[in-house]
Amino acid sequence: MRNLMVTGGAGFIGSNFVRYMLKKYADYRIVVYDKLTYAGNLDNLKDVAEDFGGRYAFVKGDICDAETVRAAVQAHAVDTIVNFAAATHVDRSLMEPDEFIRTDVQGTYVLLETAKAFGLERYHQISTDEVYGEVLDGRSKETDPLHTRSPYSASKAGGDLMCIAYYTSFDVPVTITRGSNNIGPYQYPEKVVPLFITNAIDDKPLPLYGDGSQMRDYQHVIDHCEGIDVVLHKGVPGQAYNLGTGAETRNIDMTHAILDLLGKPRTLIQPVRDRPGHDRRYALDVSKIRALGWEPGHTFKEAIALTVRWYVDNEWWWRKIKSGEHYQEYYRQQYAGREVK
Numbered sequence: 001m002r003n004l005m006v007t008g009g010a011g012f013i014g015s016n017f018v019r020y021m022l023k024k025y026a027d028y029r030i031v032v033y034d035k036l037t038y039a040g041n042l043d044n045l046k047d048v049a050e051d052f053g054g055r056y057a058f059v060k061g062d063i064c065d066a067e068t069v070r071a072a073v074q075a076h077a078v079d080t081i082v083n084f085a086a087a088t089h090v091d092r093s094l095m096e097p098d099e100f101i102r103t104d105v106q107g108t109y110v111l112l113e114t115a116k117a118f119g120l121e122r123y124h125q126i127s128t129d130e131v132y133g134e135v136l137d138g139r140s141k142e143t144d145p146l147h148t149r150s151p152y153s154a155s156k157a158g159g160d161l162m163c164i165a166y167y168t169s170f171d172v173p174v175t176i177t178r179g180s181n182n183i184g185p186y187q188y189p190e191k192v193v194p195l196f197i198t199n200a201i202d203d204k205p206l207p208l209y210g211d212g213s214q215m216r217d218y219q220h221v222i223d224h225c226e227g228i229d230v231v232l233h234k235g236v237p238g239q240a241y242n243l244g245t246g247a248e249t250r251n252i253d254m255t256h257a258i259l260d261l262l263g264k265p266r267t268l269i270q271p272v273r274d275r276p277g278h279d280r281r282y283a284l285d286v287s288k289i290r291a292l293g294w295e296p297g298h299t300f301k302e303a304i305a306l307t308v309r310w311y312v313d314n315e316w317w318w319r320k321i322k323s324g325e326h327y328q329e330y331y332r333q334q335y336a337g338r339e340v341k
Ligand code: NAD
Pocket: 007, 008, 009, 010, 011, 012, 013, 014, 033, 034, 035, 036, 037, 038, 039, 040, 041, 061, 062, 063, 064, 083, 084, 085, 086, 087, 088, 089, 103, 107, 126, 127, 128, 129, 156, 178, 179, 180, 181, 182, 183, 187, 188
């Protein structure tokens, strides 16, 4: 494992992973393969291109386009694919599910076919705790059935099942990580944490869905990257691994933490109509990945403090996105007239 193709590497988690791996392994080469959708952004990899130019390459392409994928694998002598490429935002999957089905299911299939055709050493799929559906009690284990409820999670589950099918039917050495909600640098400000931080910096309302009592396991993106690295090197082909802190935070408490860190008033919280089919809680049993020697490096409190600091220090990055027409149109569509008194 030396020549990695990181699909979706210009997005939030993918770009953090590329930086992490190039720093950690001096003999690895990485080609990022990314379509550069609204969420893909070469600003996320600006320092990587400068610091690791000789070991880093970028190819613009769609994972659904088999010919371009194969050409990139061949040209860069790829031995491992790590697939982050996906349509990723639950609220957008409620507006336009087709892109989710296309990229997250069909795209995964194209990459698996490529891994099979080239006899790659490993195909690693980045999945999500959302494939288990909402978990009102207890914690999801990797052997639990998948009970998806949104077009996003249903598409991601389709990708997971296709991975298992390629392992079972064709011996493609597949591993899967099912990560919880990530926070940290370069997260597109449609996701709740960067949205709330950047709105609060500008004294704008924080649109909190429903009663704010839903729970998520917010983990620092670097802990997620470390976990993926551990599974790539120590994971068993054919297996899925949950990846999160194993502790949940209510959205209202996450919101208070952000406001307190920024010294902003709680009156900025604006209750809005709930998300349809809103999953109340995700909760992971992470004992399987812990048994490989991984453990989370940050508590929620530490992760949110680091994350708030980064957005305060990097306005150049998010102001460009938030002032763009694409973002503003999405914001209007998603939030206009949604306030609840
Ligand atoms: P993101 O939306 O920030 O980035 C997605 C990247 O994929 C972008 O660079 C985009 O251009 C690229 N992409 C989208 N469609 C593509 C296509 N058809 N072909 C090539 N590239 C394409 O997403 P993220 O938050 O970094 O998530 C990355 C992965 O991690 C996803 O698979 C997601 O399901 C999973 N995940 C995310 C979280 C989270 O909290 N963000 C948690 C668990 C799992």
